Every structure is written in C-alpha cells, then in structure tokens.
Amino acid sequence: MSKAADFGALRGSLTGQMLLPADSTYAECCKIFNAMHDKRPAVIARCSSTADVVAAVNFARENDLVIAVRSGGHSVAGLSTCEGGMLIDLAGLKKIDIDPEASTARAGGGVLWGEFDAATQQHGLHTPGGRVTTTGVGGFTTGGGYGWTSSKYGLTCDNLISAEVVLADGRIVTASEHEKEGRLQVCKRPAIDTHSLRTPAANVDAVLDVLLEDLRKH
Numbered sequence: 001m002s003k004a005a006d007f008g009a010l011r012g013s014l015t016g017q018m019l020l021p022a023d024s025t026y027a028e029c030c031k032i033f034n035a036m037h038d039k040r041p042a043v044i045a046r047c048s049s050t051a052d053v054v055a056a057v058n059f060a061r062e063n064d065l066v067i068a069v070r071s072g073g074h075s076v077a078g079l080s081t082c083e084g085g086m087l088i089d090l091a092g093l094k095k096i097d098i099d100p101e102a103s104t105a106r107a108g109g110g111v112l113w114g115e116f117d118a119a120t121q122q123h124g125l126h127t128p129g130g131r132v133t134t135t136g137v138g139g140f141t142t143g144g145g146y147g148w149t150s151s152k153y154g155l156t157c158d159n160l161i162s163a164e165v166v167l168a169d170g171r172i173v174t175a176s177e178h179e180k181e182g183r184l185q186v187c188k189r190p191a192i193d194t195h196s197l198r199t200p201a202a203n204v205d206a207v208l209d210v211l212l213e214d215l216r217k218h
C-alpha cells in the first residue's frame with residue numbers, strides 16, 4: 001500500500017460488508033481451511049454482487065493493494081488470504097440457477113459443492129465436483145477439479161461452459177468458447193492454484209460465477 005487508503009469510500013460503494021481489523025467479525029473472516037496460513041488483510045470486502053466485486057477490484061488497484069480472492073477457502077497453499085492487502089470474499093454470492101432443459105447449472109462465486117449438489121440433484125443432474133461438501137465451486141473449477149465421478153466424466157473444468165469474470169481493470173466480461181480472446185481457457189488452470197494473488201492487483205481476475213454442463217446427456 002503506497003498511500004493511505006480511504007476505506008470509508010470503499011465502505012460506501014459496497015452493498016456487502018467491509019471489514020477492518022477493529023471489526024468484531026474480522027478475525028473470524030480471516031480464517032481459511034488450512035490454519036497454518038494466519039494472515040491479516042488490511043481490508044476484507046464481503047461482496048454480495050458483481051458491482052461489489054468491481055468496486056473492490058478498482059479500489060485495490062487504485063490503492064496498490066495486493067488482492068486475495070476467496071470462494072470456499074480450501075486453498076492448501078493459503079492463496080485465498082493475504083497479509084496487508086485486500087481479501088475479496090465471494091461467500092455472499094450464493095445464487096444457483098439450474099436449467100433442466102439445457103442440463104446446465106450456473107453457480108455464484110461463493111457456492112460450495114454441498115450446496116451445488118443439493119440444487120442439481122433436485123433435477124436429477126450431476127457435474128463432477130469436490131469430494132468434500134465445503135470446497136468452493138469457484139476455486140475448485142478454476143483449479144481443475146477431480147471428483148468422485150471424474151474417471152467417467154472428466155475434470156470439473158472440462159465441464160465449464162462459461163464464466164463471468166471481473167478483470168483487473170474493473171471490466172466485466174463473459175469467458176466462453178464463443179469469444180475470441182480465449183478467456184475460458186484461462187479459467188481452466190488445472191492443478192496450479194494459480195490465482196496466486198500475491199501479485200499486484202493489476203494481474204488479478206475474479207471469476208464471479210461459473211456455468212457448468214451437466215453430464216446426464218453424456
């Protein structure tokens with residue numbers, strides 16, 4: 001952080017919560033699955049909409065804050081937290097839309113696999129996902145994803161059709177097979193855990209939701 005950031009301005013531009021170290025729920029929100037990574041972000045943006053993520057990314061970029069993006073918080077390497085930067089917590093993005101006709105499901109950036117499975121199973125649908133119910137769909141899918149049924153149906157990222165992405169410059173784009181920029185491939189980074197956001201905010205993309213193909217038709 002090269003200058004004093006005006007966190008009040010950020011708070012005013014979020015519909016979700018903004019947490020600073022003095023806030024009572026801050027310490028709880030710092031925790032990730034691997035407790036070895038006990039980091040203290042300067043600010044936590046608990047986003048509840050796409051506009052919140054855009055506001056958080058823009059604020060981090062303008063204030064030279066390193067960004068960590070969190071979906072389910074299962075990164076073993078601790079990549080979904082950071083020291084002194086901004087944590088963009090997507091846990092509030094819980095929307096799940098199922099299209100039984102098309103056999104597709106769209107999940108918000110904070111959806112966990114247990115929630116996703118419960119929603120798709122109501123329609124008799126399935127996509128290979130995490131073996132543990134509390135792993136995030138966002139980090140799992142964009143990291144590859146090998147689940148119980150992958151030997152039959154492939155990696156989760158193989159079933160990724162499109163993703164809404166907030167780019168580091170604050171633009172919202174849809175990554176899909178139909179766009180020439182090839183962003184969908186960037187969203188499929190198997191086994192690298194590359195949202196290694198110990199990079200300047202300028203290099204960071206946040207995947208907001210993912211549209212997964214259901215495998216019943218295979």
Ligand SMILES: Cc1cc2nc3c(=O)[nH]c(=O)nc-3n(C[C@H](O)[C@H](O)[C@H](O)COP(=O)(O)OP(=O)(O)OC[C@H]3O[C@@H](n4cnc5c(N)ncnc54)[C@H](O)[C@@H]3O)c2cc1C
Nearest residue numbers: 069071072073074075079080131136138139140146195207
């Ligand atoms: C208990 C446990 C069980 C696991 N089981 C399996 C398994 O069965 N199969 C398997 O393949 N792997 C498994 N893993 C590994 C796990 O899939 C990866 O660590 C995955 O990246 C976790 O995703 P997450 O969203 O829960 O984690 P997070 O820690 O939130 O995110 C992981 C990484 O992805 C980034 N990220 C998360 N969401 C987004 C987003 N929306 N946009 C941009 N970047 C994002 C984060 O910044 C971080 O770098 C397991 C891990 C644990 C701890």
